[in-house]
Amino acid sequence: MTEIIQKVKNLSIGFKSKKGEEILILRNISTNIKKGETVGIVGESGSGKSTLALAMMGYVKHGLYTIGGECEFNSSNLLKMKNRDLEKIRGRKIAMIPQNAGQALTPNLKIGYQIDEALQLHSDLKEEEREQKISELLNKVRLPSPETIALRYPHELSGGQQQRVAVAMALAGTPDLLLLDEPTTGLDVTTQAHVLELLNFIAKDTGTSMVYVSHDLGAIAQVSDRIIVMYSGEIVLEGPSRDILKKPIHPYTYGLLKSIPKLSLAGLPQSMPGSQPQPGTMHRGCSFFERCDFSEEKCKSNSPQLEYLEELNTSVRCFNHKSLMNDSQVNQTVNKIKTSLQDKEILNISEVSISYAKQKLLDQVLNRISDDNPTVKDININIKKGETIALVGESGSGKSTILKSIAGLLRTKGGIIKFDQKRNLSSDLKERDPNDLRIIQLIFQNPDESLNPNHTVEEIIAQPLKLYFGLKGEELKKNIIELLQKVRLGEFYMSRYPRQLSGGEKQRVAVARAFAAKPDIILCDEVTSALDVSVQAAVLNLLQQLKEDFGTTYIFVSHDLAVVRAISDRVAVLYQGRLCEVGPSKDVYQFPSHPYTEVLLGAVLEPDPDIKPKLVAEDIVEEKPPQKGCSFQGRCSRILGDICKNEIPPWQITNSGNSIRCHIPLKELQKNQIN
Amino acid sequence: MLFLIIKRILLGLITLFIVSLITFVGTEILPGDACTTYLERQAFGEQLEACYRRLGLNVPAYERYVSWAVNAIQGDFGYSLSGEMPIKEVLGPRIKNSLVLASAAIFIGIPIALILGIVTALWRDKLPDVAISTVTIFAMTIPEFISATLLILIIAIWLEWLPGIVIVPTDVSFLELLPNIILPVIAIAMIMTAHMARMVRSSVIQVMASEYVQMAILKGVPYWKMVFKHVLPNALLPAINVVALTIAWLLGGVVVTEVVFNYPGLGRLVIESISNRDLPTVQALAIILASIYVSINLLADLMTLMLNPRLKTLQIRK
Numbered sequence: 001m002t003e004i005i006q007k008v009k010n011l012s013i014g015f016k017s018k019k020g021e022e023i024l025i026l027r028n029i030s031t032n033i034k035k036g037e038t039v040g041i042v043g044e045s046g047s048g049k050s051t052l053a054l055a056m057m058g059y060v061k062h063g064l065y066t067i068g069g070e071c072e073f074n075s076s077n078l079l080k081m082k083n084r085d086l087e088k089i090r091g092r093k094i095a096m097i098p099q100n101a102g103q104a105l106t107p108n109l110k111i112g113y114q115i116d117e118a119l120q121l122h123s124d125l126k127e128e129e130r131e132q133k134i135s136e137l138l139n140k141v142r143l144p145s146p147e148t149i150a151l152r153y154p155h156e157l158s159g160g161q162q163q164r165v166a167v168a169m170a171l172a173g174t175p176d177l178l179l180l181d182e183p184t185t186g187l188d189v190t191t192q193a194h195v196l197e198l199l200n201f202i203a204k205d206t207g208t209s210m211v212y213v214s215h216d217l218g219a220i221a222q223v224s225d226r227i228i229v230m231y232s233g234e235i236v237l238e239g240p241s242r243d244i245l246k247k248p249i250h251p252y253t254y255g256l257l258k259s260i261p262k263l264s265l266a267g268l269p270q271s272m273p274g275s276q277p278q279p280g281t282m283h284r285g286c287s288f289f290e291r292c293d294f295s296e297e298k299c300k301s302n303s304p305q306l307e308y309l310e311e312l313n314t315s316v317r318c319f320n321h322k323s324l325m326n327d328s329q330v331n332q333t334v335n336k337i338k339t340s341l342q343d344k345e346i347l348n349i350s351e352v353s354i355s356y357a358k359q360k361l362l363d364q365v366l367n368r369i370s371d372d373n374p375t376v377k378d379i380n381i382n383i384k385k386g387e388t389i390a391l392v393g394e395s396g397s398g399k400s401t402i403l404k405s406i407a408g409l410l411r412t413k414g415g416i417i418k419f420d421q422k423r424n425l426s427s428d429l430k431e432r433d434p435n436d437l438r439i440i441q442l443i444f445q446n447p448d449e450s451l452n453p454n455h456t457v458e459e460i461i462a463q464p465l466k467l468y469f470g471l472k473g474e475e476l477k478k479n480i481i482e483l484l485q486k487v488r489l490g491e492f493y494m495s496r497y498p499r500q501l502s503g504g505e506k507q508r509v510a511v512a513r514a515f516a517a518k519p520d521i522i523l524c525d526e527v528t529s530a531l532d533v534s535v536q537a538a539v540l541n542l543l544q545q546l547k548e549d550f551g552t553t554y555i556f557v558s559h560d561l562a563v564v565r566a567i568s569d570r571v572a573v574l575y576q577g578r579l580c581e582v583g584p585s586k587d588v589y590q591f592p593s594h595p596y597t598e599v600l601l602g603a604v605l606e607p608d609p610d611i612k613p614k615l616v617a618e619d620i621v622e623e624k625p626p627q628k629g630c631s632f633q634g635r636c637s638r639i640l641g642d643i644c645k646n647e648i649p650p651w652q653i654t655n656s657g658n659s660i661r662c663h664i665p666l667k668e669l670q671k672n673q674i675n
Numbered sequence: 676m677l678f679l680i681i682k683r684i685l686l687g688l689i690t691l692f693i694v695s696l697i698t699f700v701g702t703e704i705l706p707g708d709a710c711t712t713y714l715e716r717q718a719f720g721e722q723l724e725a726c727y728r729r730l731g732l733n734v735p736a737y738e739r740y741v742s743w744a745v746n747a748i749q750g751d752f753g754y755s756l757s758g759e760m761p762i763k764e765v766l767g768p769r770i771k772n773s774l775v776l777a778s779a780a781i782f783i784g785i786p787i788a789l790i791l792g793i794v795t796a797l798w799r800d801k802l803p804d805v806a807i808s809t810v811t812i813f814a815m816t817i818p819e820f821i822s823a824t825l826l827i828l829i830i831a832i833w834l835e836w837l838p839g840i841v842i843v844p845t846d847v848s849f850l851e852l853l854p855n856i857i858l859p860v861i862a863i864a865m866i867m868t869a870h871m872a873r874m875v876r877s878s879v880i881q882v883m884a885s886e887y888v889q890m891a892i893l894k895g896v897p898y899w900k901m902v903f904k905h906v907l908p909n910a911l912l913p914a915i916n917v918v919a920l921t922i923a924w925l926l927g928g929v930v931v932t933e934v935v936f937n938y939p940g941l942g943r944l945v946i947e948s949i950s951n952r953d954l955p956t957v958q959a960l961a962i963i964l965a966s967i968y969v970s971i972n973l974l975a976d977l978m979t980l981m982l983n984p985r986l987k988t989l990q991i992r993k
Contacts, residue, residue, distance in 0.1 A: 054893075057893055059889075059892065059893060083898065084897075086895075087895045087897055089895070090892070090893050090894060091893070091894040091895030092895060095894070096890070096893040096894075098886060098889075098890055098893075099886075100886060103885065103886040103887060104886045104887050104890040105887055105890070106887040106888075106890075106891065106904075106905045107887070108908045108983075109904065109905070117894070117896065118894055118895075121894070121895050121896065122895065169894065173895070
């Protein structure tokens with residue numbers, strides 16, 4: 001049997017509430033991390049996964065305290081150790097790679113110094129040797145020209161580069177155990193795939209044990225040998241990763257896997273009802289009871305114990321795991337989306353370009369925008385009534401910028417946005433009349449920031465009703481209740497404040513507010529990316545249902561290609577503010593496709609250890625679109641030569657009506673993509 | 676970077692120009708002028724004309740503004756009314772005295788404020804924090820004129836350690852001035868120090884809660900090294916502007932304190948010349964105080980710019 005490197009025994013961590021009650025964040029956790037293995041810890045926000053990872057370094061956040069149990073490393077309990085002794089273990093024996101490297105690197109210190117600091121603390125190298133080592137480390141994490149990177153400040157690097165620096169810093173102390181707290185969340189899909197590939201390489205190369213914490217089963221599937229599934233502070237399932245992903249024997253994991261949209265399946269995944277109980281609100285019985293499809297009477301009053309199943313080498317916390325075992329191959333069924341497409345075009349975007357360049361004085365006086373290389377250029381999309389069109393691309397692709405212009409928050413530099421063939425919306429917000437404002441509504445990414453924390457749900461939804469329809473008194477109230485019911489929230493939510501709602505509930509309120517204006521078009525800006533996976537499917541299903549009821553048109557912006565696949569009729573792929581490919585979603589997801597679409601599709605992480613991402617292009621970040629030629633020339637792996645650099649590629653149309661903007665003939669494109 | 680500095684300086688000069696215009700127009704609009712004040716009941720006929728001619732008040736207002744402004748730039752503010760001596764000479768020793776007072780308060784106050792702020796933040800909610808925070812909040816809420824009066828009562832009258840009122844000629848030497856300034860300095864420094872200490876405390880606490888400090892701890896950086904390398908540089912940067920504002924705001928405190936202690940500085944001159952309707956002096960004082968205000972803020976902006984790598988490189992890149 002392999003050596004155990006970290007032993008967590010009956011660990012409970014919690015805090016004292018204002019009333020003096022002890023509230024548990026982690027409940028009686030026991031697990032072992034073996035030498036050389038990568039363990040994935042997966043769970044929703046609030047499941048206690050990060051608290052567990054930090055405890056493995058002997059770190060408990062301000063306000064929390066250890067109630068019982070221990071984290072044993074080298075046969076000493078880290079949670080009882082003095083700070084001085086911990087300093088010798090942290091960074092040297094156990095190192096952390098943080099979630100958000102951009103915020104975890106000290107802003108006033110150069111990259112080189114921050115790595116050097118770790119080397120000074122944890123090695124006996126002399127100064128020149130350390131300098132050598134810094135270059136080596138930066139090389140190992142595949143950063144270009146290490147010498148110049150070392151002299152930069154954190155803010156001068158891109159998100160992916162910052163994350164690599166954080167990896168290099170963690171490796172500096174040659175630790176035996178690496179803890180990774182959501183290390184790829186917040187990175188672009190392609191960057192994420194590259195960083196994961198790097199981590200896999202490092203795990204093999206150095207033989208370090210890793211604990212990988214994430215909410216994303218797709219990422220966990222790529223790296224881990226073993227998976228621990230956490231739910232409201234408890235381990236509910238623990239076992240070899242393949243078994244857990246293919247044959248989950250706990251209802252939560254089962255439901256979770258069913259609710260994740262997949263590239264291979266069009267249509268909306270089934271959603272899991274409800275949301276995770278808040279810490280402190282747990283009663284007797286199984287914490288998953290309320291959301292479980294397999295629950296029985298005894299689950300309500302008795303909490304199941306974690307049970308070790310010898311034959312599967314798996315631990316599970318469920319009374320009913322045996323019945324799940326027989327039929328737990330995740331047969332994902334999807335609700336096919338009904339298209340309510342009509343022939344009438346509702347929004348015509350033609351030749352639109354948008355610029356963020358600062359206006360010179362002369363231009364301000366003449367009230368014009370002059371910028372020969374604008375952020376967004378040549379956008380031509382005609383949107384039909386009842387259609388869901390998705391704009392996809394990495395950060396900086398201009399997808400949100402286009403939404404802002406349609407909403408009127410940003411002036412266009414050129415081109416026309418026309419509503420219903422007649423009303424011109426390319427002007428500023430100030431020049432739109434109230435009805436123009438009403439017909440287009442926005443739902444934002446983060447409901448925490450888009451809902452006024454000082455307004456009740458009633459006030460939030462009442463605002464558009466009062467503003468656009470002048471409703472008052474009983475009628476206003478009746479309308480609010482109707483809208484709340486439409487988004488599956490009860491009447492009693494009216495008096496609540498946003499902070500009293502869960503993430504999913506908040507987003508439902510935001511959806512209700514958008515629909516209150518009875519708009520023709522709703523702009524959805526990454527509406528599910530701030531939500532937990534189990535809640536995401538429910539919100540997507542809700543949006544689809546409302547669309548069928550009201551005949552609304554959606555313009556849907558997302559970086560998640562699987563989500564886009566699930567909900568949209570048509571997809572437009574953007575790179576550097578230029579369109580690459582536009583077509584019906586079933587065709588965009590099939591070849592031939594634009595080389596950039598190919599890169600995006602290759603980088604998608606599926607929650608399946610057998611589907612590995614294909615890394616086609618480098619994940620370099622370009623700051624500005626090229627002056628001439630194809631917008632993707634800088635990263636394209638199939639670049640033809642001067643023609644791509646000098647001439648804007650033509651639109652080519654496939655048999656199924658998919659438009660691809662590339663110099664490579666369609667037949668050629670398809671050839672290499674079929675594999 | 677250079678462009679930005681020049682822009683800030685230009686903006687400062689424009690501010691000063693506007694201040695000078697406002698004070699000039701203000702003194703013009705007020706009923707009566709230097710001559711009517713000076714001549715009092717004889718302010719009519721030949722005598723008034725002669726006075727106007729002597730002081731150059733018989734030319735149109737804009738001409739007077741231009742000539743005043745040209746002279747003021749060269750440091751010549753014309754003649755004071757009450758003493759009939761050049762304002763330059765009245766101001767000189769007063770500025771020196773006020774500078775002594777203010778800089779003593781600043782040089783004592785800032786280090787104490789930094790230390791108190793850092794200590795309270797690092798020992799947050801522990802005994803040192805609770806004790807110091809109580810005192811600083813108390814010191815912040817008492818206005819200077821009360822703390823000054825109390826200081827005089829306790830230290831000068833009851834204990835008889837130091838003089839309570841400054842009775843020295845305006846142009847006294849620095850050494851002779853020294854024992855006299857201790858109480859005024861304490862009175863001014865107290866409120867300012869308390870204010871700054873609170874600002875530094877909240878800034879340090881904010882940085883201590885940041886992810887990069889948590890990361891430094893998890894990297895195994897020893898506590899004090901972490902404080903000096905990772906926390907303080909980032910926490911004190913935003914404090915620079917607050918300190919500048921506090922210093923500028925200290926000017927007001929100096930006026931009050933100087934009056935209470937009868938201290939021969941700029942502040943007392945402001946009160947004196949206002950009550951004597953000595954408009955040329957008021958004008959000169961307004962400009963001088965405004966320039967101090969503007970230059971302190973300019974200095975703080977430039978310091979932040981120099982020290983913040985983020986701003987520095989951004990500017991260079993553009």
